[in-house]
Amino acid sequence: MRLLIRTLNPAGGEPQERAHYGEMLTLGRATDQGLQLPDRHLPLSFCELTPDGGQLDLRVIGEGAAFVNGRRTRGSKLAIGDSVDLGASRLTRVEAPADFDFAIEFRPAPDSGEEGAFGAQFKQTLELGGLARRGPSWAFVGVILALFLILPGTALISEDAAEFTRATPLPDDSLWSSGPLHTSHRFMGNDCTACHVDAFAMVRDQECVACHASMTHHVDPAVHQVAELEETRCASCHKEHNEPSVLVQGDQRECASCHGNLEAHTDGALTLANATDFAENHPEFKVSLLRDSEGMAPWTVERVALDAPALTETSNLLFPHDVHLAAEGIEGPRGDVTLQCADCHRTDPSGAYMEPISMEQHCADCHLLTFDPGMPTRELPHGEPAVLLPILEEFYAKQTLVGASLEAGRPAYDARRPGGDTRMEAALRQEALVFARQQALATAEDIFERTTCATCHDVERLPDSAEGPAWHVRPVKLAKVWMPKSFFDHGPHENETCTSCHDAEQSESAADVLMPAIDSCRACHGGGEEQVLLASTCIDCHEFHLPQHGLMRPEVPGSVLKSARTDFDRQRAAHRQAERERGR
Amino acid sequence: MFESFLTYRSGRWFWWASALSLLSIGLYAWHDLPDPPNGGTWLGYTLGTIGAVLIVWLIWLGRRKRDYGSNAGTVQGWTSAHVYLGTALIIIATLHTGFQFGWNLHTLAYTLMMIVILSGFFGIWAYARYPSMMTENTGGKSRPELYTEVAELDRQLQRLAEKGGPEVATAVASALERTVVGGSWLAQLRGEDLSEVQLPGKGRVSNAGMNAIVDFVIEHLGASRDGAQGEALRELSTLLGNRARLLARVRRDVQLVGLLRAWLFVHVPVAFACLAALTAHIVSVFIYW
Numbered sequence: 001m002r003l004l005i006r007t008l009n010p011a012g013g014e015p016q017e018r019a020h021y022g023e024m025l026t027l028g029r030a031t032d033q034g035l036q037l038p039d040r041h042l043p044l045s046f047c048e049l050t051p052d053g054g055q056l057d058l059r060v061i062g063e064g065a066a067f068v069n070g071r072r073t074r075g076s077k078l079a080i081g082d083s084v085d086l087g088a089s090r091l092t093r094v095e096a097p098a099d100f101d102f103a104i105e106f107r108p109a110p111d112s113g114e115e116g117a118f119g120a121q122f123k124q125t126l127e128l129g130g131l132a133r134r135g136p137s138w139a140f141v142g143v144i145l146a147l148f149l150i151l152p153g154t155a156l157i158s159e160d161a162a163e164f165t166r167a168t169p170l171p172d173d174s175l176w177s178s179g180p181l182h183t184s185h186r187f188m189g190n191d192c193t194a195c196h197v198d199a200f201a202m203v204r205d206q207e208c209v210a211c212h213a214s215m216t217h218h219v220d221p222a223v224h225q226v227a228e229l230e231e232t233r234c235a236s237c238h239k240e241h242n243e244p245s246v247l248v249q250g251d252q253r254e255c256a257s258c259h260g261n262l263e264a265h266t267d268g269a270l271t272l273a274n275a276t277d278f279a280e281n282h283p284e285f286k287v288s289l290l291r292d293s294e295g296m297a298p299w300t301v302e303r304v305a306l307d308a309p310a311l312t313e314t315s316n317l318l319f320p321h322d323v324h325l326a327a328e329g330i331e332g333p334r335g336d337v338t339l340q341c342a343d344c345h346r347t348d349p350s351g352a353y354m355e356p357i358s359m360e361q362h363c364a365d366c367h368l369l370t371f372d373p374g375m376p377t378r379e380l381p382h383g384e385p386a387v388l389l390p391i392l393e394e395f396y397a398k399q400t401l402v403g404a405s406l407e408a409g410r411p412a413y414d415a416r417r418p419g420g421d422t423r424m425e426a427a428l429r430q431e432a433l434v435f436a437r438q439q440a441l442a443t444a445e446d447i448f449e450r451t452t453c454a455t456c457h458d459v460e461r462l463p464d465s466a467e468g469p470a471w472h473v474r475p476v477k478l479a480k481v482w483m484p485k486s487f488f489d490h491g492p493h494e495n496e497t498c499t500s501c502h503d504a505e506q507s508e509s510a511a512d513v514l515m516p517a518i519d520s521c522r523a524c525h526g527g528g529e530e531q532v533l534l535a536s537t538c539i540d541c542h543e544f545h546l547p548q549h550g551l552m553r554p555e556v557p558g559s560v561l562k563s564a565r566t567d568f569d570r571q572r573a574a575h576r577q578a579e580r581e582r583g584r
Numbered sequence: 585m586f587e588s589f590l591t592y593r594s595g596r597w598f599w600w601a602s603a604l605s606l607l608s609i610g611l612y613a614w615h616d617l618p619d620p621p622n623g624g625t626w627l628g629y630t631l632g633t634i635g636a637v638l639i640v641w642l643i644w645l646g647r648r649k650r651d652y653g654s655n656a657g658t659v660q661g662w663t664s665a666h667v668y669l670g671t672a673l674i675i676i677a678t679l680h681t682g683f684q685f686g687w688n689l690h691t692l693a694y695t696l697m698m699i700v701i702l703s704g705f706f707g708i709w710a711y712a713r714y715p716s717m718m719t720e721n722t723g724g725k726s727r728p729e730l731y732t733e734v735a736e737l738d739r740q741l742q743r744l745a746e747k748g749g750p751e752v753a754t755a756v757a758s759a760l761e762r763t764v765v766g767g768s769w770l771a772q773l774r775g776e777d778l779s780e781v782q783l784p785g786k787g788r789v790s791n792a793g794m795n796a797i798v799d800f801v802i803e804h805l806g807a808s809r810d811g812a813q814g815e816a817l818r819e820l821s822t823l824l825g826n827r828a829r830l831l832a833r834v835r836r837d838v839q840l841v842g843l844l845r846a847w848l849f850v851h852v853p854v855a856f857a858c859l860a861a862l863t864a865h866i867v868s869v870f871i872y873w
Contacts, residue, residue: 031660040718040841041726064724088726109726118738119731122765124838126845129769133852140857148689149864156871175689176868178623196872203873242620243684251618 001051004096004103005035019100025049027086028062039087039109046086049104052077056093056102058084147171155192156199166190179241195240205553208234217549224269228258234553252277252528252537259538278536279527287482287515289313292475299477306518312511316458316474319510332366341498351491357478369452371443385448385459385471392440400432400439441469448473482515486541590664590708597661601668604634605675612679621682623690623869631680638673639697639862642666643855667708670701689868693861700855707847714844721836730834737827744823747816751784752804756820758782759797765831766838773846775839777831794828 003020025034030044037046043062050057060066060074067085068076078084083092088109096103123129152173155162165172174190181188188194195207209215212234219226237254238247256276258265263274273283284307290299292314304311329336344362346355359367359382369379371392378395380388448459448471458474499505501516525540526533545552590598608631615627623632645666648659677697685691722730738760745756759781766772781791781800789796798821805817 031658031663039726040715040844041722041724043719063719088728109728118735119727119765119834122838123768124727124766124772124841126769126772126842126849129767129772129842131769131846131849133849136849136853137856140853141860144692144857144860145864148692148861149867152689152868153871173868173872176872177686177688178690178869179684179686192872199871201873237618239619239624242622243686244620246619249618254618 001101002099003049004100006094006103006105008105008107015105023050027091035106037086037089037109039089042087042089049078051101055079056104148175152176162191162193177241179243180245181240182245182247184247185240202233203235205234208238209551209553213551215552216545216547217552218544218546219266220549224266226258226265228265229552248539250537250539252539255538255544275538277527277529278525278538278541279522279530279533282518285483285515285518286485287513288479288484289513290315290477290479292316292477304513306513306515311513313479313513315476315478315510317476317478317510318456318458321504321507321510321512321514323508325505330366333368337366341502341504345498347490351494352487352489353481354490356480363456367452367455371447371452380447380452385444385473388447389440389444392443393437396436396439396443397433400436401429437468444471445469482513487543488541590667595668597665597668600665601672604669605672608634608672608676608679620684621679622684623680623682625682628680628682631676635673635677635680636862636866638669638676639859642670642673643859646852646855667704670704673697674701689861690865693858693865696854696858696861700851700858703847703850703854707851710844710847714840718837718840718844721833721840727834727837730830730837734827734830734834737823737830741820741823741827744816744820748801748804748813748820752801752817752820755781755783755797755800756824759791759794759824762788762791763831765834769842769846769849772838772842775835777835779831793832794824798824798828 001022001024003022003025005018005020005025007016007018009015020034022034025048026045027033027035027037027047027049028045029037029039029042033045043064046062046064047058047060047066050059056078058066058068058073058076058078064087065072065074066076067073068078069082070085076082076084078093080093080095083090090107092105092107094103094105148171151165151171152175154165155173162173164170166174172190173192176192177190180186195203197204197207215234218229221230237249240247259272260274260276260281262270262272275282284305286303286305288301289304291302293300324330324339325341327338329338344357347353348355364382369382370376371380372378372395380391447453449461453459453473457476460472460474462470462472464470493501501520502514504514507514522533524534525536528535528537530536611627611630612621615625617625619625622628645662648662677694681690681694685694741756741760742753745753748756759779762780762782764778764780767776767778771778777792779791779794780788781797782788783796783800791797801817801821801824805814805821808814808817
């Protein structure tokens with residue numbers, strides 16, 4: 001049917017007309033009805049109008065009844081002029097204009113405010129009772145924008161305003177902080193603009209390097225440029241205002257994103273092996289071995305993997321760990337002693353690394369530098385053959401000249417013979433010196449090639465020259481840090497035995513490298529995603545900012561934070577001064 | 585047949601909102617970044633953008649439902665989407681926070697948003713509960729119809745009161761005149777009866793439930809020696825009782841309509857407060873990026 005609905009305006013004014021096409025017109029309080037009856041007392045779906053020949057058929061389907069011309073009904077045919085009361089709304093069938101089958105006039109129920117003379121005097125709506133929506137809405141908008149955006153925002157316009165709002169209980173820009181600063185940054189207080197210098201711009205690197213001036217690069221930019229490292233801001237990795245605060249990322253995926261395929265990222269400039277996870281993908285450790293370049297040239301460093309077939313150390317020292325660590329003990333000058341690792345290897349004061357080994361501190365107790373069985377208390381200094389030979393000659397010269405205790409067969413001269421020349425005759429003196437030199441050389445040959453020195457040192461006899469025989473002790477150099485590309489702290493490992501990592505008890509030669517291979521660490525340390533063992537990520541052993549690569553971000557003068565920090569330093573100094581004075 | 589906005593088109597928006605929520609939860613559980621979850625990660629920005637667009641759109645419903653000429657979907661469809669997507673906003677916005685809360689503007693915006701959503705839930709509950717109570721209370725009659733009945737009673741009361749003597753007539757007239765329905769919003773919501781009556785010797789006293797005037801009429805009834813006057817007073821007290829019951833229904837109707845709509849006076853202003861806080865939130869996080 002084609003139905004025209006003319007809705008009267010209860011407040012006066014033009015009625016609204018609209019067309020309804022369909023099999024029927026539904027009427028009710030609900031919004032999905034063909035004609036909505038804005039009357040809370042009516043059911044959601046109340047009644048229906050359907051065409052029935054030339055007539056309109058009204059049928060009430062919800063609760064209640066309609067009143068057709070004042071007569072209560074639940075179903076009725078409507079003729080032109082019939083009016084139906086649906087609650088407080090009224091519907092009247094009127095003459096249909098051209099192009100329409102039917103037409104109705106609809107007078108909606110008056111708003112609840114218009115209750116007639118008696119009801120109209122009361123405040124019966126919440127609005128009349130003092131509640132409102134529009135006013136409070138605008139008030140809220142104004143108050144919130146003023147307190148939380150405009151007032152704190154004055155900090156951007158002037159420093160005075162920033163200081164004023166921060167010093168008073170007025171809302172300041174600390175309300176914009178999304179979380180507390182890391183404890184190391186709390187000294188900045190609520191001075192947001194110390195780091196957030198430019199509005200609508202991310203925190204710049206120069207504010208970071210104002211304090212962190214010595215932060216070194218990850219790669220050597222001269223060797224290869226890595227775009228990711230040049231373009232990444234400090235704050236991309238070091239994120240503030242989070243809870244929990246994580247300033248240094250332990251996440252190794254960032255590392256793996258490059259180190260998983262270094263060749264591609266460095267255009268082949270790096271020969272480092274790829275690594276993505278300590279447990280899953282990490283090359284065997286490499287040690288830095290010192291190589292004697294046999295000459296005056298300095299020692300060179302060779303990086304050798306611990307699983308390389310020709311892994312030998314060339315410290316030029318002769319030292320069997322197994323003999324020294326023998327359970328039954330080792331013969332010493334004062335009887336047998338049983339040595340422990342810690343008798344020689346002690347950590348430095350930090351507890352992380354081992355102190356260097358020295359002859360005087362660690363060996364000399366047992367390895368006495370005696371040279372003459374007849375004089376077991378006399379020792380040589382620990383030095384070069386060129387230094388020792390004259391000492392030996394002087395020693396034997398004196399012995400020869402004094403003579404009293406020398407072995408039989410040696411010429412003895414009494415320097416105090418009565419009536420004789422108190423000075424030795426020249427020929428005899430010469431003979432004594434020759435004898436002394438022979439004795440010294442014999443002793444030297446013994447200690448350099450068989451006993452004292454040769455026990456520990458690799459001593460080479462040089463071709464005899466005009467001055468006689470000579471020896472060369474191959475210089476000894478022990479590695480201080482075997483794995484300088486990572487850091488290892490002995491401290492947290494102190495409950496392990498030394499030999500659980502360093503296989504010293506089985507080592508017969510100083511050429512053995514006793515550094516533990518990766519599998520030894522993997523017995524306890526798992527990868528980044530480890531669930532059972534100790535989860536270990538890249539930065540547990542490797543630094544990102546490498547000291548050898550120069551500054552990562554050059555400092556830019558005039559950083560705002562620099563002055564803030566200076567202020568802080570001044571405050572701190574004043575605080576200390578006050579503390580001192582109080583103490584006094 | 586009527587289709588509730590909750591089940592609009594077989595709960596189409598329920599499924600959309602559920603899908604959006606589950607997708608957000610799934611992404612949140614799956615995404616794994618070095619930093620603690622926060623609004624500044626890629627997912628944080630994504631959820632924040634969705635949340636902000638949703639808030640603006642949800643507030644737009646207030647505009648759309650007044651826009652009778654709009655063809656952009658039915659108001660019912662909008663309401664259905666409003667309810668379900670508004671509920672999904674709880675999940676989206678909470679995940680956007682990364683569960684980091686503090687005494688700051690950002691948490692204020694979140695709190696205001698939660699107040700708006702929870703007041704909306706109260707609205708749904710109110711619309712499910714009060715309309716049937718209203719119909720039950722008034723027996724399907726509209727308030728004007730009830731007032732018409734009151735007016736009819738008042739005419740009879742005035743006629744009878746004159747027969748009850750001048751004192752009674754004055755008191756009844758005062759009671760009718762000083763009848764109050766509604767009042768302040770609090771009085772409406774409490775369903776208080778603030779009616780009063782001026783009685784000789786007592787001054788102006790509360791006439792809640794018409795009790796004072798009925799007592800006064802009955803006192804006069806006890807003292808009355810005149811048969812016709814007594815009859816009038818008896819009938820007067822009966823009609824006053826009827827009037828009290830009728831007005832109680834009207835007050836209950838006012839109370840129920842008030843309870844039905846009260847949530848809107850929280851929902852709408854706080855929604856605008858939330859919009860302002862949201863604006864300040866977005867602007868401030870990018871000022872101090």
